[in-house]
Amino acid sequence: MKRLLVFLLVFIMVSSIAACGSATNSTSDKTASGAAVTASSGGGEKAPEIDNSKANKPVHLKFMSHTYKPWNDVLTKQAAAFQKENPNVTIEYTTVEHKDLNTKFMTALASGTAPHIMGVYGPWMEGLVKNKWIAPAPDFVEADIKANTVEVAGQSATYDGKIYGYIQHIGIPTPIINERIYQEAGLQIPTTYDELLAANEKLDKKDGNGKLTQAGTTLSAKKDGSWNVIHWSSILKSYGGKIISDDKTKAAFNTPEGLQATKVYAKLTHANFIDNAFTLEKSAMEWNGPWTKAFYQQNNPNLKYKAIAPLKGPAKQVTTMYAWFWTVNANVPADEQEWAWKFNMYISNDKNYLDLCKEIGFISFRKANLEDQQYVSDPWIKAFGNALNNAEIYYDKIPNWEKVDVAIGEELERMNVGEQTPEQTLANAEKKVNEILANK
Amino acid sequence: MVKNKMAFFRKHSINKKKQLRFIIIGLTPIMIYFFIFSIFPVFYSLYISLHKWDIMDIKKPFIGLSNFKWALTDHVFYISLYNTVYYSAFYVTLITILGLLIAVFVNSLNERFISFMRGVIFAPVVTSMVAVCLMFNWLYQPMYGVLNYVIGLIGLGPYDWLNSSKMVIPSIIIMSVWKSVGYTMVIFLAGITTIPYVYYEAAQVDGASKFWSFLNITLPLLKPTTLFVVVTSLIGSFQVFTQVYVMTGGGPGTSSRTLVMHIYETGFKFFEMGRASAVAYLLFAIVLIITLIQLKYLKSDFEY
Numbered sequence: 001m002k003r004l005l006v007f008l009l010v011f012i013m014v015s016s017i018a019a020c021g022s023a024t025n026s027t028s029d030k031t032a033s034g035a036a037v038t039a040s041s042g043g044g045e046k047a048p049e050i051d052n053s054k055a056n057k058p059v060h061l062k063f064m065s066h067t068y069k070p071w072n073d074v075l076t077k078q079a080a081a082f083q084k085e086n087p088n089v090t091i092e093y094t095t096v097e098h099k100d101l102n103t104k105f106m107t108a109l110a111s112g113t114a115p116h117i118m119g120v121y122g123p124w125m126e127g128l129v130k131n132k133w134i135a136p137a138p139d140f141v142e143a144d145i146k147a148n149t150v151e152v153a154g155q156s157a158t159y160d161g162k163i164y165g166y167i168q169h170i171g172i173p174t175p176i177i178n179e180r181i182y183q184e185a186g187l188q189i190p191t192t193y194d195e196l197l198a199a200n201e202k203l204d205k206k207d208g209n210g211k212l213t214q215a216g217t218t219l220s221a222k223k224d225g226s227w228n229v230i231h232w233s234s235i236l237k238s239y240g241g242k243i244i245s246d247d248k249t250k251a252a253f254n255t256p257e258g259l260q261a262t263k264v265y266a267k268l269t270h271a272n273f274i275d276n277a278f279t280l281e282k283s284a285m286e287w288n289g290p291w292t293k294a295f296y297q298q299n300n301p302n303l304k305y306k307a308i309a310p311l312k313g314p315a316k317q318v319t320t321m322y323a324w325f326w327t328v329n330a331n332v333p334a335d336e337q338e339w340a341w342k343f344n345m346y347i348s349n350d351k352n353y354l355d356l357c358k359e360i361g362f363i364s365f366r367k368a369n370l371e372d373q374q375y376v377s378d379p380w381i382k383a384f385g386n387a388l389n390n391a392e393i394y395y396d397k398i399p400n401w402e403k404v405d406v407a408i409g410e411e412l413e414r415m416n417v418g419e420q421t422p423e424q425t426l427a428n429a430e431k432k433v434n435e436i437l438a439n440k
Numbered sequence: 441m442v443k444n445k446m447a448f449f450r451k452h453s454i455n456k457k458k459q460l461r462f463i464i465i466g467l468t469p470i471m472i473y474f475f476i477f478s479i480f481p482v483f484y485s486l487y488i489s490l491h492k493w494d495i496m497d498i499k500k501p502f503i504g505l506s507n508f509k510w511a512l513t514d515h516v517f518y519i520s521l522y523n524t525v526y527y528s529a530f531y532v533t534l535i536t537i538l539g540l541l542i543a544v545f546v547n548s549l550n551e552r553f554i555s556f557m558r559g560v561i562f563a564p565v566v567t568s569m570v571a572v573c574l575m576f577n578w579l580y581q582p583m584y585g586v587l588n589y590v591i592g593l594i595g596l597g598p599y600d601w602l603n604s605s606k607m608v609i610p611s612i613i614i615m616s617v618w619k620s621v622g623y624t625m626v627i628f629l630a631g632i633t634t635i636p637y638v639y640y641e642a643a644q645v646d647g648a649s650k651f652w653s654f655l656n657i658t659l660p661l662l663k664p665t666t667l668f669v670v671v672t673s674l675i676g677s678f679q680v681f682t683q684v685y686v687m688t689g690g691g692p693g694t695s696s697r698t699l700v701m702h703i704y705e706t707g708f709k710f711f712e713m714g715r716a717s718a719v720a721y722l723l724f725a726i727v728l729i730i731t732l733i734q735l736k737y738l739k740s741d742f743e744y
Contacts (some may be wrong), residue, residue: 103708106495106708106711107708109495109496110495130496131496131498212583222689222691222692271603272583272603273583274583402710406709410691410694411693413691413692414605414691414693416692417600417603417693419604419605419695
């Protein structure tokens with residue numbers, strides 16, 4: 001009996017020690033220097049030449065992003081091509097549902113099991129940088145970003161003067177109209193918010209029971225994925241407002257401009273209308289990103305759509321945008337970090353990124369691609385490319401942006417379903433945001 | 441004789457040792473599992489709740505009861521608590537009454553129909569909760585949903601089922617009751633079949649109506665079953681999460697945000713594990729108190 005108990009005790013202890021040991025091994029060797037790997041082909045800055053002593057050392061890279069099948073398929077092919085060029089490297093690509101991705105990264109980082117390459121959302125970057133979870137880009141990547149990409153690509157990834165990643169994709173929602181509905185109504189394409197509101201008076205249609213059958217515009221009403229905040233912030237900025245004060249200590253949107261913008265936004269949502277109203281030709285306008293082209297083609301091949309320029313407000317013509325980034329885990333060995341940057345550089349080079357953009361409909365952030373006539377002559381790409389000139393990042397670089405985003409999103413949602421007025425919405429959101437900023 | 445006795449005791453003692461060894465070997469894996477995934481997290485989360493435990497931050501300082509103080513002064517906690525109590529009160533009442541009535545109805549059917557009806561009513565219980573939520577999202581669609589169309593035929597509605605702060609929790613209750621009523625029906629059916637039929641026969645001889653028999657025989661003798669249903673349903677209903685997460689995300693605004701949703705958002709969206717653990721302990725305390733009250737007042741004082 002005693003022997004049995006001793007055996008069990010020893011078994012548990014050994015198991016625990018073994019588990020601890022494996023965890024330690026996985027994060028050790030941080031100081032190993034990897035003087036480089038293969039130069040990646042495809043345009044852009046050249047990577048440093050390989051150090052033969054380490055070139056053939058087997059490396060297994062874990063690579064994770066959110067799920068969007070057409071995009072995941074292209075990345076899988078590019079990963080296979082990279083492995084072919086670098087036979088010592090194996091890449092394990094995992095995708096996670098969009099809304100679970102941040103949780104996955106944070107729990108994995110905390111438990112020391114995070115992948116080498118992480119596709120992260122811009123507003124998460126501040127916290128990741130502050131807590132040293134992600135590594136600053138090495139010189140060869142920084143040089144590539146500074147020399148070969150549009151200014152906003154470097155700016156949006158810069159924290160305390162250092163660049164922390166390649167842009168994975170730019171989310172730039174611009175107005176998209178249903179050409180058929182506009183033509184049938186005999187309306188000109190709106191260029192300002194006033195023109196849009198006037199057009200919507202003709203385009204909003206109701207049946208005998210007062211039920212909406214067609215909407216002039218359907219902006220995002222729900223807080224899912226921050227979309228209502230992104231749409232609202234475009235209007236807010238166009239009307240001269242801003243979300244947070246310059247010193248980042250308090251909310252700055254409860255102003256006359258903010259109220260005017262919020263009233264306009266409220267008129268453009270139609271929270272109770274059907275989902276995907278634009279694709280189903282029940283709405284004459286929505287604001288969405290370039291990737292929606294594939295969605296329209298798949299779900300309604302007859303839809304005649306056109307991306308137009310961001311609308312002008314009383315203050316300026318602006319659309320708000322966000323970006324996702326390819327970042328590298330700071331807690332993996334240095335030589336593996338270097339390979340991870342190599343891979344990031346490979347999938348972000350002129351050729352591979354252009355291939356991806358053409359396949360998925362992303363807007364390239366690389367200067368050479370934006371000069372590629374075949375690519376930019378596509379009116380759809382051209383419209384989004386032009387919108388980049390009027391784009392501003394919608395979020396502020398503060399550690400608890402996620403809370404601010406949720407607080408504003410919830411209040412906008414309540415307004416959109418008719419629970420509160422725009423005035424109440426701004427007052428409630430202001431109170432919540434100030435509380436969040438005060439409890440940094 | 442003495443020798444035989446000694447042999448008997450020795451043999452018996454060996455058997456006991458063998459039994460004990462078998463029990464230990466059999467139970468050890470599950471006990472290890474239970475310790476790692478149940479006992480340890482319970483105490484560890486208490487430890488976390490006393491610290492400023494941000495997943496992203498390496499420093500995790502001890503802050504005493506500050507997380508509990510934060511939870512008890514945070515208005516979202518009270519909104520979540522109100523929504524949870526609102527949901528639980530109606531859900532438990534409906535599921536108990538409907539489960540009992542359906543069980544009585546099914547029990548009164550012809551033998552052949554009992555199995556069929558039991559299967560039909562129990563089917564949603566074994567269906568995936570997420571699938572049911574998605575199906576109800578379509579049914580509840582305000583403009584083109586089937587539910588508004590059907591109630592429109594009798595001159596009611598349309599309602600903004602999931603988009604209105606007033607309708608959102610009743611909508612989730614309706615869906616949850618539809619999904620789970622089969623379970624309580626089965627429990628009540630089992631309870632009903634244990635009631636000796638002679639009581640009904642005696643009542644019948646005395647000229648009692650079926651309704652009288654139901655009130656004075658079925659209901660009192662089902663008291664232990666009812667207690668079980670109410671206590672387990674209430675504990676489950678305080679943990680409502682999947683429906684809210686999938687159907688509304690806690691919205692519109694915070695109108696359907698429940699305590700577990702609040703814990704999830706605090707812990708896994710904002711990564712404040714200390715605060716999330718504190719709210720989890722408060723939820724545990726609330727459920728414990730309510731359960732003890734239920735046990736005190738609903739416990740049957742007789743057996744049959």
